[in-house]
Amino acid sequence: MSLSLVGIIFVQAYYINNSLKNEEEQFTFNVKKALSFTSKNIEDREFKEYVLKFQDLLDQGVKPDTTAFRELYLKEEGSGSNEKLIYRNSILEENYKLSSSIFDIGLDSINIKKVLSDRETKVLKSSALESNSNLNLDAMMFEFGKLSKGAEIFYDTAYEDLSYRVPIHKRVTKEEIESLLKSKLNEDNIDIDFQFAIYSNDLATKIQSEDFELITESTYSVPVFQNKNDGSNYRLLVNFPKRNVFVQSSIIKMTLLSIIFTSIIIIAYTSALMQLLKQRKISEIKTDFINNMTHEFKTPIATINLALDAIRNPTVITDQDKVLRYLKMIKEENKRMHAQVENVLRISKLERNELNISKERVLLHDIIEDAITHVELIVEDRKGKIKVNLSAENSSVLANETHFTNVIVNILDNAIKYTPESRAPIIDVTTENVGTNILLRIKDQGSGMSKAAQKRVFEKFYREHTGDRHDVKGHGLGLAYVKRIVEDHQGHISVESEKDKGSTFIIKLPLIS
Known part of the structure; x- marks a missing residue:
């Protein structure tokens, strides 16, 4: 029984410890997810701002400094068919030279390319192509439009070089970081105070919350403003001063219930064990009491028997002095036994509060x-x-x-x-x-x-x-x-x-x- 109880306690302790580890891992996962979300949103927001600035400039009708036009034709004729396939791809490249003051990067100017594409595919009858008459189209596919915005803008001075020259406090604000982190953490029910900062090559920057303290065991980090090689000089750090309290609070109810039920089992077991020991002690006391009371009565009873045997002796019964001495002895021994009984009765009455004092x-x-x-x-x-x-x-x-x-x-x-x-x-x-x-x-x-x-x-x-x-x-x-x-x-x-x-x-x- 004792071994089973110890086993239950160890199992409960192992289960609670395991649950705590799982909660810590889940907390770490959610925090890292929130950091990645924040980092990506900041980068996407900055990139979109650059794109919009370029797009606004280009849409204003600014004339390009230089223009280049390229056109490519491909002709394909099937050996077993009288159809011809003609493919045409036209590319228009316009180069703009703009003042860098627009982007606040400290350069005199930046170069921008605007690229337009026109693609056309035709399938013609061979006879129509040879007679050079009006073309009868059996099929025609036509596509024209701009490239995607991500591919539309190419820099002679690359995007990474532009952003690299901008101070970190002009690229992101404390309010933006706090808002993004808080919203994402709340989605995962992490509603506790946190501190954050952006470090540049392990040095603190102006972007940090009040009273930020770098505590290794409770600080998480993620790179921000990564280049195309996934490298970055900046890291976003988040610290949770009450991390342990929050993680432990998530299993506090389960832990308390476990402790309560385990305590009940321990108390019940201890009570049963104490009762067994008490009963054993009572049994020992009872046996001891009986043995000792028997021992206490044994001597006076033996003395009384000897005195009675002596009185019955014909030579003694005629001697009045001896008879009186033996009778006195019997009386004293009887008095002794009576005193023993009275002691027991007095204690019994005291226990029941029946002794009138x-x-x-x-x-x-x-x-x-x-x-x-x-x-x-x-x-x-x-x-x-x-x-x-x-x-x-x-x-x-x-x-x-x-x-x-x-x-x-x-x-x-x-x-x-x-x-x-x-x-x-x-x-x-x-x-x-x-x-x-x-x-x-x-x-x-x-x-x-x-x-x-x-x-x-x-x-x-x-x-x-x-x-x-x-x-x-x-x-x-x-x-x-x-x-x-x-x-x-x-x-x-x-x-x-x-x-x-x-x-x-x-x-x-x-x-x-």
Whole structure:
């Protein structure tokens, strides 16, 4: 599944990248097409202007300086036919010498030729040709007229030489270039700002838009005013400052949809994976909880069974002191199991917000001293000591005495349990006033916690395992209960710990006046 998801992402990325390349290629093609269109239109417009100037001069009836007339006859006679074919071609060439001021090229004069053509083809009977009588035409084709304007005007000083001498800013205007480019680009739906310029042999000319900047990766060019050998000294350059934004915007909708749908797939997959991991974790927690609760109940049940077996012994049942001692043992173990069950029930009620916590004005110091009495016998039994330094001048808080006593007992009990058996538990309990709050610190010299464990120590069922699973005592509910009760009292609890050096639990509660 993970491999398929990665494959989908790569395919989407490849498709988007490919689409972007295609859009860039299409953009480049359209821009080059617009440049070619502009270049050709400028050249055609200039050439037509020259032709019209010449034509106007010739149509004004200016007499030629020199005239030449040529006539060509061809006769063809078929061997098996009595028909003759006569072809005549007449050419009239008129030479004009005009002032070059008309074209503003800096020369004294230019020479122009006007060429007229007359062609005639006749098919005659041989007898008619021989008798020199009136010709009877079986067929006659007659054509007379001027040559095309492109062929009509020939220069002694060629068109390229004439235009070459005119400065570029007199041959084309910025407005013309901008209009042609814009119209052609709009046809291809390219509606973005552009800058243009005409360069002559890689040098800027007067023809350029405002703020033109030559940027290699986003500038396109085409030659303009090419000669008959397709060479040119001029290049029209166009630059698109927002080219990348425009190209990317063309696929933005597709990209966004692709990202959205891919994200949905990723979220769905991640959610499913998280659910699987969560279910697995819950299963592990449930198994761990059952195992540890079984372990917690195993010892007291075994102790109760042993005590009952001992009481049933005839030699013991008659000894009242021994019977009372065994009954006390049974009661203590039963009380221990009851406490474990109560812890679980309290957490369950807290989760469902069913635990009714009524608060009243109490002295935190009194609660601390009461909690210490619950564990001091265990500490003394292990040759340990609880050092108390209640230096806070004000310890009045709004709290539930029963639940907050359980909070402190839980922390003290953990301090005892997590002190190695080889060492006597040493616990420091201190208080101090900080502003409008009271701080309670409970410090032990136990096994301590890793950094990772400190982050999760208040989670339900969390216990840091080292070696055998049952080396870690309890069921992981005590500190979760502690945190929940402290927060319900508008307080805050944190832990500072170092591996093999012990832990310090810090509770901050607001004071009341």
